[in-house]
Amino acid sequence: MTKVRQLPYGELAENGLNIRLAMEEATRCLLCDDAPCSHDCPAGTDPGRFIRAIRFRNFKGAARIIRENNILGATCAEICPQERLCEKACSRCGIDKPINIGRLQAFAMSMEKDMKFQVLEAGKPCGKKVACIGAGPSSLAVAAELAKKGVSVTILDENEKAGGVLRYGITPSRLSDDVIDQDIKAVTDLGVKIVLNKHVSKDDLCALMAEYDAVYVGVGQSASKMIPNMKGADLKGVDTALPFLKKARIANGKIGDLGNVVIIGGGDVAMDCASTARQCGAKSVTVSFVETWETMPASKKEVDYVVDLGVTIIPAFKPLEVIGDDKVSAVKLAAMEGNSSMTLDADTVIFAVGQKVSDDYKDIKADGKLFVGGDAALVRGATVVEAVKSGKEIAEAIAKFLQI
Amino acid sequence: MSKKVDLSIDFLGVHCENPFFLSSSPVCHNYEMIAKCFDLGWGGVFYKTVGINGMNECSPRFDNVRKEDIGWVGFKNMEQISEHCWQENAEIIKRLKHDYPTKVMGVSIMGANEEEWALLAREMTKAGADMLELNFSCPQMTSHAMGSDVGQTPELVEKYTRVVKENTNVPVIAKMTPNISHMEVPSKAAVKGGADAISSINTIKSICNLDLENVTGMPVVNGKSSISGYSGAAVKPIALRFLAQLKMDKDLANVPVSGIGGIETWQDAVEFLLLGAENLQVTTSVMQYGYRVVEDMKDGLEIFMLEHGFTSLRDFIGKALPNIIPCEDLDRDFQIIPEIHDDLCVRCGRCAISCYDGGHQAIEIEKGTRKPLITDKCVGCHLCLNVCPVLGAITPGFIKFKPGRTPHDVVIKHTYDR
Structure with a gap:
């Protein structure tokens, strides 16, 4: 047998769990009191809670618990560095090895696909319009949070497909198109419009600001x-x-x-x-x-x-x-x-x-109705789960600015 | 979510915000416990059985049955009824009713004679009980005038139920013992005595494990042990059977039942509801995992209802009953030959072993490839499907009609998710 793994481009590095395998892994979970894993997610995901839902066969409930908190729940399941976040604190380490939280999260999110109802719903329209530049994790998170508050959100992205770094900066063996599409569907199901193949340069911002009540620059670090x-x-x-x-x-x-x-x-x-x-x-x-x-x-x-x-x-x-x-x-x-x-x-x-912010958006600063966030506002890029966290915070700031 | 479903139900005229109640047991014997369970979302409780005096308990008092790496398949309990006297319990019940007016306080009671039953009925009603549950079924009482010995004697069940009814104005539920071949008999006696509903089942008399060290049963109480009640997931099949039999008895069909026995998940809950239960009681999973189990029961039940288009519990309560029929009425015209999915099969051969040793020697293992092949000897028993370790590797395949039988449409199961 070869000592080197052969994995064609695009083929998944890890197969998903079926119900039986997910139950096996969830049964390893100790169902701790005040579960340590639940304290270590930047986005506030509660693995202790969703693993317990899996353990009690509430599979779709587990998906709902994740989705309500994390608009990129399917993506994070695949690419979060769980070993230095939630899994690090797992009590099971005292017996053998931590619960594979990422795999269980991916399993739960796979159950969302069969759901006959929509988990997240748009808020009552508040009459405000926001444009988000870039369809990467940070813009998606901001857009989803604003849509939940009833804001009409349009995302503009220069690429052929949405997802930004998720789509173009991570290998599909770790993060498949299916998973990205699932998360993006959760965003568009909220009524968020995504306009693709649309490059917005710094010079276009003035026009956008005239048209929208606020503009969010979430262009990430694309260079x-x-x-x-x-x-x-x-x-x-x-x-x-x-x-x-x-x-x-x-x-x-x-x-x-x-x-x-x-x-x-x-x-x-x-x-x-x-x-x-x-x-x-x-x-x-x-x-x-x-x-x-x-x-x-x-x-x-x-x-x-x-x-x-x-x-x-x-x-x-x-x-x-x-x-x-x-x-x-x-x-x-x-x-x-x-x-x-x-x-x-x-x-x-x-x-x-x-990575760095593209030259076009270099040194861009938030100002009035212009908001800047995600990796575009950072010196060093962050993880997707951190983008979700900051996306929620920026959405709050924008909502405050819009007085909604 | 825009489409809301309603988990509430009126049980015996008492509005319950959801059907999930703690059953009368160690999980609800004081103020703090019940306050916590209410805060976590339980619809109500059946307060741990109140007797005249508190009990004298043994130590240790629990044991559990393991199967391979899974513990608590079944659970054994030697605890009896409340350790407090009725006056103390009345005070606790009063406080709870005051502090949690929207929650339902069922109170379980047990006397040793008519005077005791009458007194407990009067006093617990006065304390604020929304319903009384008569414990005719605890299998580990130190008095033979109480518990399952009473529940096995229809005359006593009727007599004590009548006494209680004469001393209360709240609904009365008789809690029955499964340690009897026909629960319908004492249930009818309870109804005759005036019971408004039946609770089923209490625990099953058991010896779970022998302790080889002390040559006695488990748990070891100073070198000895006793027969006592068995509960948990292992008893669910027995509980569902009793429930179905009660609901299918023409005299009892309209008598409401509170279902008990191994409920851990929303799926278990749905199963009891489909067989006609209108209220659900839980203990063992709470002892193992805590009151929080109710969160996934409620959440899962809500999602189940949303996905099936049910808006209230009564939309599906009892829906499975018409499909439980006598063995002699089953369609026996056909055999469903299993299909082995080559892409999923891992060639372990367990299907072949079980088929040979427990079935009809109908699976051959292909030399060299280790591939299992189903032969003409297959009778469609599905032992292979039950033993296969890979989910989905063996599924129902084609339908073969027995010689001389007329082919017709057959309803089959498609999804296996356990």
Whole structure:
């Protein structure tokens, strides 16, 4: 048996639980008093409560409990770093291993698809109109909260499909179109309109502000950062994370011969680049980053996943230069401590060293009826579940401004 | 949600905000417990049986039955009726009724003779009971003039019910014992004595486990043990059977029943309602998980009703009764041959083992591939479907009519979710 997992591009990394398997996992739950897992979700999801609902076969009730609190409940089930949030505190750790909360949440959300009624309903129309720029997690969360309050919300996004970073920045093996569509349906079921293929530049904001009672800029961090003055960065074969991931997503993994791939960066986005490169048929994939195993930002789940796929990981090395003539042929790396250095053959080099707000929206500030939030307001990008949390807060602020 | 469903029901003329009540048991014997259960959303309680004097209890007093890794399949309890005297209980009931006027205070009572039954009926009515439940069924009383010994004697049931009716103006429910072959008999006696409804079932006499260390039963009380009441999920099938028999008896069909026995989930609750129960009582799952179990019972019941278009409980109470028929009336013209789904089968062979050793030797395992194949010997018993560890790997397949029988439409089950 091969030691390396073969997983075609787009195929799910983890299968969903059926009722029997979900009951097995829910039966492991200790149904704690004042469950510790329920204190650790940024968005305020209450795993103790929804797992208890599953345990007592109230499957659709579990979905309702999640959805009422988290408009991106299906997405968060798949991509939340549960091991450092809800699962970290699980009392079951005192016996063996934590409850697989993410899988149970995904199971509950799969039951929502069969529901014959709509969980969330729009509020009574209050006569106010809000535009949200960008159809990523933060805008979706803001839009849903406002729609619940009776605001007429329109989301404008430059891409062909809604979802922003969910759709184009995360590999479909971890987050499928189906799951994204399920969450987006919950938003549009609230009456939120999504206008796609519509780029809104900073200059268009004035017109929008004249038309709407408030405008929310939730454009996220859609541009990739690059290490300044990196030698060889302009060689053919050098790319940055988000363009690479988006290219793969649009082409459904058919992006030609990548050869030997080296990825620079130790976060979840770097891991997504690694698995994507692997699934797109790269000859070899190596990830290197300046942090150590302990301090690298990627979640353990993602690291384990790419290692399973046969990716080599080299911690505590920094890139010195990309070598090549017209096209990249190698990367030179040096150890963070000591004098070790190495040169790795490379046909493709992907820098996954962080994201930033696109130049167009750089330094945009909230002002009057203009609100800015999500990753667009942050120095460092946050998780989706944090976007949901801040989305709720921004919606409150907008509602206050609109006096509704 | 715009489409609201109504979980409330008028039971014996008493408005209950939902059908979920605590049954008379260790889960409701003082003010604090009942206040908490009301706060968490229970519709009412049947206050732990009030007697003349408090009980003298043993320690320990509980045991449970495990099956593989699942505990509490069944639960054994040796506790008797209230540990307080009736005067103390009357005070607690008064306070609860005052503080929770919209909740329903059923009070369970038990006397040893007519005078005691009369006194308890009068005093508990005075204390504010909305209904009285007569405990003819506790199987672990230290007095043989009380409990299930009484419930097995129709004359006593009738006599004591009549005494209670003469001493109260609130509805009276007789709580019956399952430790009898025909519950209809004492139930009819209770109705004859004036009972307005029946509660069914109390616990089943049991010895759950033997303790090999002390060579006695569990729990071990100073080296000895006793027969006592068994409850929980394991008794639900027996409770549903008694309920169906009560509701299908022509003399009792219109007598309301409060259903009891192993209710843990909203599905259990729906099952009791479909067989005609108008009120539901719970203890064992509360002892294991707490009063909070009511949250998913109510939530799940609401979703079930929403999805089925029911707006009130009476839309479906008793709906399954016409479909429970005598064995001799079942359609026996056909065999439903199971279908094994190759894509889901993991080749464990459990179906073949069970089919050979407990069925009709109708599953062969293909050499090399380990694939189970159903042969012509299959009689459609579905033992394989019951034993298969993979949900959905074996489902009902084609319908084969027995020789000489006329093919006709057959209603089959499609979804298996356990």
